């Protein structure tokens with residue numbers, strides 16, 4: 001069973017968690033000031049890398065908290081988890097060919 | 098055609114409610130009666146209100162029997178008490194958290210509690226609970242919101258004894274009871 005290291009609870013089974021998509025996506029401060037292309041980009045366009053990916057996860061059937069995780073989309077290995085609002089320690093530059 | 102009627106032992110859809118666990122399993126499943134349950138949430142920050150259980154680490158609990166308090170997350174606690182003490186405990190919490198932004202909700206009727214005990218109780222729970230319930234990973238005083246089969250539960254282990262408390266939502270109670278009885282019955286005494 002895959003264990004995910006919740007920043008609050010420690011290592012817990014994957015089934016207790018829910019993935020919330022890509023992390024660190026900033027909503028335009030004033031949506032009325034951006035054109036449709038930028039707004040569409042904000043809503044729909046995601047990185048979808050083959051390799052390290054910063055994601056939002058929620059410990060749904062546990063402490064209930066949202067947090068961030070770096071996961072390798074190729075190996076499904078969790079490299080790091082960190083609290084919402086923080087930045088990962090690990091550089092996000094590693095992508096696979 | 099699969100001759101399943103010769104292979105499977107059929108259990109009626111509603112049989113588990115009345116069924117008892119066979120004594121040879123060494124596990125006992127007991128439905129607990131009505132009780133007070135209060136859920137409160139408060140972001141502590143610098144404030145240090147004086148209230149039993151507030152200083153617990155996350156996923157830890159204090160208390161035994163009907164009076165207990167568990168910390169389920171960084172800002173969330175669930176506390177249990179005898180049914181008659183509802184207003185008393187609510188008053189205590191309100192008084193302690195006065196001045197701190199908090200929520201306090203009476204969830205007494207939302208949940209149903211079960212006690213599962215016996216040497217192989219953890220083994221029976223692990224039929225549907227993915228947590229490591231070994232003494233090192235889930236020692237006395239542990240508490241967690243987790244899963245049992247398809248439903249969310251709160252699992253408490255008040256003491257060193259192999260006695261666990263399972264709380265689930267009321268509408269899931271028949272499922273949880275059936276699951277626990279079935280799991281206990283399939284467990285071999287150790």
Ligand SMILES: [Zn+2]
Pocket residue numbers: 006007008009010059062063064065
């Ligand atoms: Zn957690």
